[in-house]
Amino acid sequence: MSRPDDRPVDLRRAIASHALHAARHVLTAWYATPFHRSLSRREAAFRRYFGDVGASFRSAPRTWQVAEIRPVTDGSAGDRRITEITLTGPLGAAPPVPGDMVALLWRNPDSAVARALPALAPTATTPVAYWTTPRPCRPARRSSTSAETFLREAADLGEGVSSSRWTTATTPRLAPRLYTLSEVAREGDHSRLRIMVSFHADWPERAAAHLLGLRVGEEVRGWVLPHPRRVPGLVVPQSREPIAPEAAGPGLAVVTGSGIAGVLAALRAGVADDLWLVWGTRHPVAPWLLQELETYRAAGLIGRLDVVVSAGERPRRVTDVLDDATGELARRLTRGDWIYVSGHTATLPxxxxxxxxxxxxxxxxRIEAMRYIESG
Ligand SMILES: Cc1cc2nc3c(=O)[nH]c(=O)nc-3n(C[C@H](O)[C@H](O)[C@H](O)COP(=O)(O)OP(=O)(O)OC[C@H]3O[C@@H](n4cnc5c(N)ncnc54)[C@H](O)[C@@H]3O)c2cc1C
Incomplete structure (x- = not known):
């Protein structure tokens, strides 16, 4: 999994962000030339993705309200859990579609802000000047805010503060985190979005801890982005260069943990046909979701379902399922089924x-044709 860019923003990085912004424009123009007509489907999808990401980040972040929080796996085990959070918000321009993801902003907890404050300013309301954190198509600009707001919303205090000579130009920066949408539904002039958040007890307090600390009614801000590695069959309608939609046909999804989110988005949108779903979690899956998966099996969207648990007395992993069903795997792959793999990085290789x-x-x-998708 790639680490989000949390580097400090000083004058040098601010200037570099403007140079990068200009280079991006040049590259976009170059890509529009006839020299780039013979791209593979995967290359075309990624080129389109980078254009769409820039367009999304050019706009101000959207605001959603937390509407529901429900455990996906047995939370009592404590060390690792998955939670599904439902968000609602106005449709806005370019409303999200199944297969999209969101880049969500998070906030540092009060305790971390209080610990860091003395190193930065004498009081919480002291104004501080700083370079805003660059995002694609939004180079850094000079701004000012209170010391408390800077520490809560712009600095990354996840690893704690160690230096007494710490300034707005030397602190790591809070980068938004990506979450694959597990459902996208339209309710009148509102969208209902769902994300699945994995949490490990030993992770520092950053995005996952923040999201799981939210209560119903609280707000989250972020951007909708087209996921470049979506389940085949889920198309990108807002794209500037749409790839012709095609029936994806039967497929095989091998996913671990919250890696199921993209597959659920497809199932909930009715975009699946005789899917073989292999899903591995650390702890047992909540009954409400197992029942939901059974309804997809009854409707023919899922042809074969294997849900395995890697902790407990009889641990079983997704690779055990594949090794016990080599005949089925070979039959499906040789007849041309698509494959989607997502979740823990060790699952992919x-x-x-x-x-x-x-x-x-x-x-x-098959990778170049986007019939084999690896989404880490
Ligand atoms: C395209 C994309 C889609 C994503 N979709 C989801 C999603 O649907 N649900 C979800 O929960 N997360 C998803 N993530 C991961 C998510 O963006 C955050 O990285 C994650 O929630 C941890 O953020 P954090 O700020 O709490 O921890 P961080 O500070 O980012 O990480 C803390 C530590 O945990 C490690 N770590 C973080 N995430 C993982 C992981 N998944 N497996 C193993 N080690 C990890 C980091 O390497 C680091 O050492 C996605 C990431 C990408 C790139």
Whole structure:
């Protein structure tokens, strides 16, 4: 998993963000030339993604309200859990569609802000000047706010504060975190979005801890982005260069933890056909979600369902399922089923090894055609 860019923003980085912004414009113009007509489907999707991300970040962040919070796995185990959070908000321009993701802003907890304050300013209301954090298509600009707001909303205090000579130009910066939408629904002039948040007890207090500390009625701010690695069949309608939609046909999804989010988005949108879903979690899945998956099986969206739990007396992993069903795996892959792999980074190479054992050198062509999606 790539680490979000939390580097401090001093004058040098602010200038660099403007240079990057200009380079982006040049690249976009270059990509529009005829030299780039013969891109693979995957290359075209990523080129389009970078354009769409810039367009999203150019606008101000949207605001959603937390409407519901429900456990996806047995939360009592404590060390690791997954929670689904429902957000509602106005549709706005370019409303989200199934397959999209959100980049969410988070805030440092009160305790971290109070610990950091003496290093930055004499009081919470002391004004501080700073360079805003650059985002794609939004280079840094000079701004000012209170010391408390800077510490709560712009600095990344996740690892604590160590230096007494700490300034707005030397503190790490809070970067938004990405979450794949597990559902997108339209309710009149509002959107209802769902995200699945994984949480490990030993992670520092950043986005996941913030999101899981929210209560119903509280607000979250962020941007909607098109996910470049979406489940086949989920198209990108807001794209500036739409790829012709096509029926994706049967597929195989091998996912761990909250990696199921993109698959759920497809199932909840009715975009699946004879799907073989292999889902591994650390702790048992909540009954409400198992029942929901059974309704998709009854409707024919899911053809085969394997949900396995890796903790407890009889641990079982997604790779165990694949190894016990090599015949089914080979049958599906050789007839051309798409494959979607998402979740823990260790899952990706483990599944790739098994897919390559069947498809051999043709695996690469399936990746380029976006019929084999690896979403870390
Ligand atoms: C395209 C994309 C889609 C994503 N979709 C989801 C999603 O649907 N649900 C979700 O919960 N998260 C998702 N993530 C991860 C999410 O953006 C955050 O990274 C995650 O919530 C942790 O954020 P944090 O600020 O709490 O912790 P961080 O400070 O970012 O991380 C704390 C520590 O935990 C490690 N860590 C963070 N996340 C993971 C992980 N998943 N597995 C193993 N180690 C990890 C980091 O390496 C770091 O050492 C997605 C990431 C990407 C790039």
């Amino acid at each position: 483990a599944v790739r090894e098994r897919v390559q054992a069947v498809l051999g050198p043709t695996t690469k062509a």
